[in-house]
Amino acid sequence: MTHHVPCRALLFDADGVLVDSDAIVEASWTRWARRWGLDPDDVLARIHGRRSADTVPLLIAPEHQAEANADIDRSEIEDAGGVTACPGAADLLASLPAGFWAVVTSGTLALASARFVAAGLPAPEVWVTADDVPAGKPDPTGYLTAARALGVPIAECLVLEDSHAGLAAGVAAGAAVLGVSERALGGGAPLVVRDLAGCSWSGEGLEVQRSAVLG
The missing domain is CATH 1.10.150 (DNA polymerase; domain 1)
Known part of the structure; x- marks a missing residue:
């Protein structure tokens, strides 16, 4: 059994969601x-x-x-x-069509790029980093910027975050949110998963295995 989370694009935080740092x-x-x-x-x-x-x-x-x-x-x-990819991250990213995902990180572009290379993950077409916004999370600017760059309304995007500040940023932006890891529990996400290993792209949204859900 799965949970279907409808969306047209995925907006990922980096650390704790895609890279284990x-x-x-x-x-x-x-x-x-x-x-x-x-x-x-x-x-x-x-x-x-x-x-x-x-x-x-x-x-x-x-x-x-x-x-x-x-x-x-x-x-x-x-x-x-020294960083590695989080469980499920490589498989999920490999399944996504170009233009369907972005990374919104509190790190600089130099740092995020170095961590993605170390983890063996593909670089996104759209990065929004600490260099690109006047204020960090929980300010929603990063996620709004990513949605505009992809050309997808923010209300049709899913934000994947592990921190409470990041989840708050996604909610403030007007996106749906998915919590990732135990750190996300209590952060207001309607659904929290252990990691991305139980998540797959359907073409019309994210399919989440019930066994991957925490709480």
Whole structure:
């Protein structure tokens, strides 16, 4: 048995949905926190689903923010080779026709591209990254921008997200949302899946195996 989620395009978050970067992200930010004299646990509690440009100002004095942001961006790119594809991501992307999907990520284009290469995933025709929007998630601009680039009304798009901030961005944009991983539980998505292994493209939307659904 499956759940049918009708849509004309899929708008993916990257980290935690398509690429498994959790361990690498936490290692990069932990080293960064120690270099800047911060509590790593406090830093790690703030980072998921946010742009580094939005996280750093919460932690660093204004006069040092540019340096600190460049430091974490450089560190994450250096560590990008350690990421892998999330379960089901490669198969689902391979099944999608050109122009039916985009990636909306809180990372920079350089970082997202490096992680996709390391994970062996194809680059999307449409990237919307931290470089392209004035505000990060939960601001809806990234998802609205991706839908316009694909030429699909946002109401006919499905956002796939693991973070609560990302799910909120999808809802605010006016898209349907699908939660991915346990991190998405409690984030307002009507359906949350363990990963993409139980998801397939039907041509008229996403088919979700009931066995893949959490909660």
